[in-house]
Every structure is written in C-alpha cells, then in structure tokens.
Amino acid sequence: MNKYIAKTRILFLNMLRRDRLVWSLWIVAVVGFIVGLVPVFDNLLLAGEMDRLAMVEMMKNPAMIALVGPVYGEADYTLGAAFANYMLVFSLLIVGVMNVFLVTRHTRLEEDTGRMELLRALPVGRHANLMATALLTLSVNVLLAVILTVFLYLFRGQGMSMEGCVLFGVSMGVIGIFFAATTAFLSQIASNNRSALSMSILLLLILYVMRAVGDVWHESLALISPLGLILRTKIFVQDSWWPVLPIVALSLVFAGLTLFLSDKRDMGSGLLPEKAGREHGATWLSGPFGLAFKLTKNTIILWGVVIFMLAAMYGSVFGELDAYLSSNATIQAMIAMDPRFTPVEQFMVLLMMVMSIISTVPILALVNRISHEEKNGFLELMLCQPVSKTSMISSYLVLTLVTSVCYQFIAAFGLWSVGSMVLETTPTLTSFIVSAFLYLPAIWVIAGMLIVIIGFLPGKSAIIYYYLGYAIVVNYIGRLIKMPEWTRKLTSYGYIPQYPLEEISLSVHVGLLALFVLLCAVGFYGFRKRDILTK
Amino acid sequence: MLQATNIHKNFGKVTALDGVDLTLNEGEILGFIGPNGAGKTTMMRIIMGVLQADQGETKVFGLDSWQNAVEIHQKVAYVPGDVNLWPNLTGGEVIDLFLRLKDAHQKNQKQQLIEQFELDPTKKCRTYSKGNRQKVALVAAFASDADLYVLDEPTSGLDPLMEKVFQAKVLKLAEAGKSVLLSSHILSEVEKLCNKVSIIREGKIIETGTLSEMKHLTRMQVIVKTQKKLKGLHESPYIHDYRETSKGTSFSINSEYIGDIVAYLTPFGITDLQCLPPTLEELFMSHYSERGQSE
Ligand SMILES: Nc1ncnc2c1ncn2[C@@H]1O[C@H](COP(=O)(O)OP(=O)(O)OP(=O)(O)O)[C@@H](O)[C@H]1O
Numbered sequence: 001m002n003k004y005i006a007k008t009r010i011l012f013l014n015m016l017r018r019d020r021l022v023w024s025l026w027i028v029a030v031v032g033f034i035v036g037l038v039p040v041f042d043n044l045l046l047a048g049e050m051d052r053l054a055m056v057e058m059m060k061n062p063a064m065i066a067l068v069g070p071v072y073g074e075a076d077y078t079l080g081a082a083f084a085n086y087m088l089v090f091s092l093l094i095v096g097v098m099n100v101f102l103v104t105r106h107t108r109l110e111e112d113t114g115r116m117e118l119l120r121a122l123p124v125g126r127h128a129n130l131m132a133t134a135l136l137t138l139s140v141n142v143l144l145a146v147i148l149t150v151f152l153y154l155f156r157g158q159g160m161s162m163e164g165c166v167l168f169g170v171s172m173g174v175i176g177i178f179f180a181a182t183t184a185f186l187s188q189i190a191s192n193n194r195s196a197l198s199m200s201i202l203l204l205l206i207l208y209v210m211r212a213v214g215d216v217w218h219e220s221l222a223l224i225s226p227l228g229l230i231l232r233t234k235i236f237v238q239d240s241w242w243p244v245l246p247i248v249a250l251s252l253v254f255a256g257l258t259l260f261l262s263d264k265r266d267m268g269s270g271l272l273p274e275k276a277g278r279e280h281g282a283t284w285l286s287g288p289f290g291l292a293f294k295l296t297k298n299t300i301i302l303w304g305v306v307i308f309m310l311a312a313m314y315g316s317v318f319g320e321l322d323a324y325l326s327s328n329a330t331i332q333a334m335i336a337m338d339p340r341f342t343p344v345e346q347f348m349v350l351l352m353m354v355m356s357i358i359s360t361v362p363i364l365a366l367v368n369r370i371s372h373e374e375k376n377g378f379l380e381l382m383l384c385q386p387v388s389k390t391s392m393i394s395s396y397l398v399l400t401l402v403t404s405v406c407y408q409f410i411a412a413f414g415l416w417s418v419g420s421m422v423l424e425t426t427p428t429l430t431s432f433i434v435s436a437f438l439y440l441p442a443i444w445v446i447a448g449m450l451i452v453i454i455g456f457l458p459g460k461s462a463i464i465y466y467y468l469g470y471a472i473v474v475n476y477i478g479r480l481i482k483m484p485e486w487t488r489k490l491t492s493y494g495y496i497p498q499y500p501l502e503e504i505s506l507s508v509h510v511g512l513l514a515l516f517v518l519l520c521a522v523g524f525y526g527f528r529k530r531d532i533l534t535k
Numbered sequence: 536m537l538q539a540t541n542i543h544k545n546f547g548k549v550t551a552l553d554g555v556d557l558t559l560n561e562g563e564i565l566g567f568i569g570p571n572g573a574g575k576t577t578m579m580r581i582i583m584g585v586l587q588a589d590q591g592e593t594k595v596f597g598l599d600s601w602q603n604a605v606e607i608h609q610k611v612a613y614v615p616g617d618v619n620l621w622p623n624l625t626g627g628e629v630i631d632l633f634l635r636l637k638d639a640h641q642k643n644q645k646q647q648l649i650e651q652f653e654l655d656p657t658k659k660c661r662t663y664s665k666g667n668r669q670k671v672a673l674v675a676a677f678a679s680d681a682d683l684y685v686l687d688e689p690t691s692g693l694d695p696l697m698e699k700v701f702q703a704k705v706l707k708l709a710e711a712g713k714s715v716l717l718s719s720h721i722l723s724e725v726e727k728l729c730n731k732v733s734i735i736r737e738g739k740i741i742e743t744g745t746l747s748e749m750k751h752l753t754r755m756q757v758i759v760k761t762q763k764k765l766k767g768l769h770e771s772p773y774i775h776d777y778r779e780t781s782k783g784t785s786f787s788i789n790s791e792y793i794g795d796i797v798a799y800l801t802p803f804g805i806t807d808l809q810c811l812p813p814t815l816e817e818l819f820m821s822h823y824s825e826r827g828q829s830e
C-alpha cells in the first residue's frame with residue numbers, strides 16, 4: 001500500500017496551501033453568484049414584477065426547457081421552485097468547469113511541466129499525487145456544498161426548505177465530484193494537458209446537450225446524463241434524493257478506472273499513442289499566420305462543431321416552440337407577443353444572443369493564444385527570426401476575425417438548417433445570418449479589450465473572462481430578472497439591436513467597430529513597446 | 536558586426552545588467568562567460584531585440600537591435616539557452632518554418648546537418664529529449680545563412696560526440712568569416728573555440744581580451760626544489776599562497792615577475808622547477824569567486 005500512497009497527506013496539504021487563492025475564490029464566486037440571486041428572484045416574484053403564471057409559461061416553453069431544464073411544481077410555483085428551475089443547471093455547469101480546471105491543473109499540467117518528475121523522484125507513492133488531487137477536489141466540493149447550503153438557508157425565500165437547501169448543496173457537490181472523476185479519467189487517456197482540458201470540457205457540453213435534447217423529447221436521454229438526472233431531485237418541490245446515489249456510484253467507477261489506467265500508463269504520456277509527424281513543414285507553414293493557424297486549427301474546428309451542435313439543438317425546438325405558442329392564446333397575451341413577428345422570430349433574438357456569447361469564449365481563447373505563446377517562450381523563438389511583434393499579434397487577430405465570422409455563420413446555419421426541418425415557417429437563412437452577424441462588432445470589441453490587456457498587462461489576460469462572466473450574467477439572467485438597463489450597457493452586447501424585432505442601427509455598429517479599431521491600435525502600441533515575458 | 540555600449544537592464548528591483556560593453560568583429564568567436572545569473576542570457580536577449588535595454592545602445596550590423604530587429608534577424612541566427620519548442624509540431628516542421636522565415640531554404644545543407652546531428656525530424660517536439668530539442672535549434676541556426684550567430688549555452692544538453700560536431704561547425708563558421716557570440720559554462724569548449732573572451736559578473740563585464748592576454752595577467756603556480764633552504768621568499772609582496780609541500784616549495788606569482796623570481800632562486804641551487812600556466816579553469820575560479828568577495 002505504501003508504495004502507492006506514501007506521503008499523500010503532505011502532498012495534499014501542500015496543494016491545499018498552494019491553491020488556497022484558487023479554490024477560495026472559486027467558492028466565493030460560486031456561492032456569491034447563486035445566493036446573490038435569491039433576493040433578486042424574490043423581488044421579481046413577490047413584488048409582482050412578473051406574474052407567477054407568466055413565469056411558469058415562459059419556463060415551460062421548449063426553448064427554455066432546452067436551456068435550463070424541465071419545470072417542476074408549476075401548480076405552486078414558489079420562489080424556491082422558480083429559483084431551482086432557473087439556476088440549477090447553470091450552477092452545475094460552473095461547478096463542472098471549476099473541477100475540470102482543478103483536476104487538470106494537478107495532474108496533466110504537473111506532468112507536462114516536468115514538476116511531476118521531480119516529485120516522483122522523492123520517496124512518494126506512485127499514486128500519491130492522484131490521491132492528493134482526489135482529496136483536494138473532494139474537500140473543495142464538500143466545502144462548497146456546505147457553505148452553499150448554509151448561505152442558501154440564511155438567505156432563503158418562500159418555499160425554500162432546509163432540506164431543499166441541503167439538497168441544492170449536495171447536488172452541486174456531487175456533480176462537482178463527478179466531473180472531477182471524469183476529468184481525472186480523461187487526463188489518463190489524453191496525451192497532454194491541453195487535450196485533457198478540451199476533452200473534459202467537451203464531455204461537459206455533450207452531457208449538457210444530451211440533457212437538453214432529452215428534456216424536450218425523450219426523458220430517458222436526460223436520465224443518462226448526470227446533468228439531467230440531478231435535475232430530477234426536483235429541489236424545493238419534492239426534494240427527491242434518489243438521483244444522488246447513481247451519480248456518486250458513477251463517480252466511483254470513474255475514479256477506479258482512473259487508478260487502473262494510471263497504473264498502466266507511463267508518466268507524461270497518455271494511452272493515446274503519439275504518432276510520427278511530418279518530416280517537412282507544409283508550404284503554408286511559413287509565416288506567423290501559418291503558424292498561428294497550425295497551432296489553433298484543431299481547437300477552432302472542435303469549437304465549430306460544438307457551436308453547430310448547440311445551434312442545432314436550439315433549432316430543433318422550433319417546432320415545439322411554434323406549436324406551443326400558437327396553441328395558447330393566453331401565453332401570447334402574457335408574454336406580450338408582437339403579432340407582426342412569428343414566435344420563432346421572437347425567440348431567435350434570445351437564442352442569437354446566447355449563441356453569440358458562447359462563441360465569444362473560443363474567440364477570446366484564440367486571441368489569448370498569443371499570451372500562451374509568450375508565457376511558454378515560443379513568442380521569443382519567433383521574434384528572434386525576422387518577424388515583428390506586430391505581425392505576430394496581427395496574425396492572431398486576423399485569425400480571430402475570420403473565425404468569429406465562421407462561428408456566427410455556423411450558429412445561424414445550425415439554427416436555420418435544423419429549424420427548417422422541423423418547422424416550415426422558420427425564418428430564412430438570410431435573416432438568421434443577419435441576426436448573427438449583427439453580433440460580430442460586439443464580439444470584436446471584447447476581443448479588442450483583451451488585446452489592450454495583452455498589450456499592457458502581460459500575464460493578466462484572465463481578467464477578460466471575469467468581464468465575460470459579467471456580460472453573461474447581465475445579458476442573460478439580467479434580462480429575465482429585469483436588472484436595470486445600464487448594467488447591460490456596460491457590455492458591448494447590450495447595444496446590439498434585437499433584430500428582427502428592432503431596426504438595425506448603423507450608428508451603433510459603426511461606433512462599435514470604431515471602438516474595436518481603437519482598442520486594437522492601443523493594444524498593439526502597448527505590445528510593441530513592452531518587453532515580452534521571459535523565463 | 537556587434538557593438539553594445541553601456542547597457543543597463545533592471546527587472547523591477549533586480550539589476551541584471553549594469554553597464555555592459557561588448558564588441559564583436561567579423562570572423563571573431565567571442566566567448567561570453569560568467570557565473571549563473573550574471574546576465575549572459577539577458578544580454579543576448581537585448582542583442583536579439585527581445586528585451587529593450589533601459590539605457591545604452593546595441594548596434595548589430597550598424598542597426599539598432601530593438602528598432603530594427605526584423606531587418607537584423609535576416610542575417611542573425613540565435614539558439615536560446617532553454618530551447619522550448621511547440622509541443623505538437625515536429626522538429627522538421629520547426630526547422631522548415633525558421634528557414635522559410637529567413638528566406639534561407641537550402642535543402643541540401645539542412646539535410647546534411649540533420650544527418651550529422653543524428654536528428655529524427657519526424658518526431659513531435661513534445662517527445663524530444665532536451666539534447667534533441669537543442670539539436671533542432673542548432674540545425675535551424677546552422678542551416679540559415681547568417682552573418683552573426685548568437686548561441687546561448689548551445690551544448691548544454693549535447694552528448695560528447697554531438698559536441699564535437701558542434702565545435703567543427705563553429706570553427707567552420709569562423710573560417711568563413713562569420714561572427715559568433717557563444718556563452719558557455721564549459722570552459723574547455725571556450726578555450727578550444729574562442730579567440731576572445733568576455734567575463735561577466737553581476738551584470739558587469741570584468742574582463743575582456745584574448746585568452747593569451749588574460750593568462751598573461753594572472754598568476755602562475757611555481758613549484759621549486761632547491762639544495763639550500765629557501766629564505767625570505769614568503770616575505771616578498773609578489774609571492775602568494777606560499778606553502779611547503781612534499782613536492783617542494785609551492786607558491787604563485789604574477790607572470791610578469793617570473794624572470795625576477797628565477798634570478799632570485801638560482802643562488803639557492805635549483806634541482807627541480809615547475810612553472811604551471813593557469814588553466815582557464817583557474818582563471819575563472821579567481822574571477823568568479825575572489826573578485827566577488829573583494830568587491
Ligand atoms: N524576466 C525576468 N524577470 C526578473 N528577473 C530576471 C528576468 N530575467 C532574468 N532575471 C534576472 O536577471 C539576472 C540575470 O539573469 P540571466 O538569465 O541573464 O543570467 P545568466 O548569466 O544567463 O545565467 P545562467 O548561467 O544561469 O544561464 C538574474 O539575477 C535573473 O534572476
């Protein structure tokens with residue numbers, strides 16, 4: 001036994017200390033985000049700002065079900081029921097991402113950087129690092145569950161029972177542990193940290209899409225996905241505990257498989273073998289742009305597929321959406337439908353915004369790739385060739401612009417192609433494309449902000465993800481809970497007209513484009529003037 | 536070729552370079568040596584225009600190294616000290632990329648170098664050993680038709696056979712009239728390759744010159760046996776490290792006084808006399824440690 005887990009305790013304590021800022025910030029952010037929205041929902045429902053029935057009807061709409069899951073307790077739609085309905089899936093996704101990062105950070109990243117080798121040379125058990133990582137994630141998830149439960153209960157609103165609060169916390173913890181286990185498992189298979197990370201995130205998305213499709217059509221599909229299964233706890237409505245057990249069991253299976261595989265493979269390599277590559281570079285691999293493309297090609301394609309899948313999923317609910325809305329005159333009245341537009345057109349606005357925000361994530365990652373290159377010393381290699389800094393950063397910028405156009409097209413095409421299969425009156429491809437492309441300047445402005453950060457605050461580019469997080473909250477949740485307009489105007493998305501419901505405004509777009517150009521110019525200037533990071 | 540004057544560079548509070556002067560002429564191989572953290576890599580990065588000096592001027596081919604980096608790099612080849620390559624590109628792809636960036640694609644020369652260095656260009660850089668990554672950078676550098684080669688500890692991961700290949704390449708460059716700036720901790724290599732040496736310590740150049748000049752300036756070790764007992768030697772201010780050993784009397788003395796001392800010793804009846812010129816090793820030991828203490 002000792003040869004496997006010796007010194008796990010020391011490693012664990014060391015991780016806990018080394019990461020104290022990382023995990024404590026995650027916990028504060030997650031708990032703050034969730035609990036902070038309770039009073040907001042409370043206001044919304046109790047102050048009668050939004051009719052309870054209207055809210056139920058809105059949530060029962062297939063597009064919303066695909067987004068956040070099925071409605072429970074509609075007969076008595078308490079604050080608790082509404083809150084769990086709207087917030088649980090989101091919170092689960094966040095806790096999933098948290099665990100993916102925590103685990104890869106201590107497994108594959110440690111191996112890739114060679115720190116693991118140093119560790120293994122010490123009298124430390126073969127699985128000690130893995131065990132310590134398991135302990136770390138276990139403790140962080142348990143801590144998160146406990147703190148979340150306590151704070152939810154302290155700030156509880158109508159219909160939020162003690163048991164429900166506990167179950168909310170436990171669900172979060174359990175899903176967290178599940179994704180920690182699957183990430184550890186995928187880390188054994190992947191050949192390096194990057195691919196471990198992207199495989200894990202991809203799994204998260206696949207399980208989310210499975211849940212969405214399952215919730216709209218075949219419940220069995222939703223039950224297979226832990227993200228769907230856990231919603232069956234019907235928190236604050238029935239408080240069923242049974243879904244927790246299979247997820248815990250599944251996590252244990254993955255943990256066991258991880259140990260097994262970790263025993264089988266060599267440190268620093270995955271189970272997927274490394275193939276021999278090309279002896280000569282392809283002719284297009286001859287400049288900064290070719291290099292940027294070569295390095296990011298796979299990620300770009302992967303995200304393209306993800307965006308298409310999500311768009312197709314949303315498109316596939318158009319049929320249900322139309323049937324649902326046109327059959328029900330009261331709802332039409334309640335959600336103040338504009339008779340000039342079809343229901344699908346009215347939901348297209350929401351879906352386009354969601355899709356645009358989602359596709360901003362890989363776009364920012366693409367711009368940020370230059371920081372990654374800088375941190376790893378690859379930028380230095382290029383700059384010691386006859387290559388200027390400007391040409392390096394503008395290669396990534398051009399690649400980003402082209403990719404963002406492609407992604408918006410894919411989103412529009414995905415919505416339209418699947419949508420028109422299920423519903424004849426789906427709007428034309430052109431109107432989808434117009435609506436998607438209208439978001440491009442908004443996406444570019446955020447990319448421009450990232451370029452300014454890269455130009456002046458090397459190594460701090462993660463700041464932009466906080467801003468994106470803010471943009472998601474105010475634009476997505478903010479619209480529902482009627483946060484004041486100015487909160488949205490702090491983000492570029494807040495200026496984009498809701499085509500086709502609103503007119504296209506040329507001045508807004510010209511303004512955003514001008515801002516983008518300005519941001520790029522400022523960022524480029526800073527980048528050119530400053531020293532690059534060296535090891 | 537290369538002319539750096541009064542270069543200063545701080546990283547926050549850390550002073551990495553404190554007034555460095557460096558000159559490299561055509562056909563010269565300049566050894567750049569000094570203890571860890573002395574500022575060698577930093578200086579090379581400034582020469583390559585990767586870092587900007589806080590003060591001072593670096594001219595390569597008469598152009599400013601920061602302002603005109605792109606132009607300069609057409610004719611400069613650099614091998615970094617810590618060769619980090621893109622993990623998912625193959626060695627062959629990296630070499631081709633670098634050569635194309637320089638518009639210097641000489642297929643035959645590249646192929647020949649790959650064979651000489653026994654490199655497998657089809658492997659992903661992630662799977663290369665340290666020495667093999669170094670070889671990728673060396674092949675790319677030697678295959679490009681540069682006029683100045685900046686090499687930062689280029690042999691730190693190479694096996695002795697490859698080191699030989701490397702040394703032969705460098706000597707050939709010098710024959711062809713190219714200039715090389717070579718930093719290294721392997722003094723025997725510096726001794727073999729370089730015709731000039733600059734020693735840097737704590738961001739300052741403390742010695743520059745040809746090797747023979749430098750050796751001349753330092754002390755020789757003398758071991759002597761005489762028939763009569765030696766007297767008065769240890770009182771002389773020119774004599775250092777005076778010791779009686781089983782092999783005889785041992786001391787060190789500045790090389791310029793060697794004639795005087797032989798004259799002084801002769802009356803005692805020399806039976807055995809050894810004068811050991813300082814090895815490069817000793818030369819540097821004295822610079823690396825003693826001077827540091829006195830300053
Ligand atoms: N990016 C940086 N940030 C802060 N300090 C730095 C940075 N780069 C170098 N230094 C510091 O500058 C000094 C000189 O470092 P440099 O790498 O030039 O030394 P070196 O002579 O190449 O050493 P070695 O022989 O170990 O390679 C060191 O004190 C180092 O810690």
Ligand SMILES: [Mg+2]
Pocket residue numbers: 575576577616687
């Ligand atoms: Mg160095």
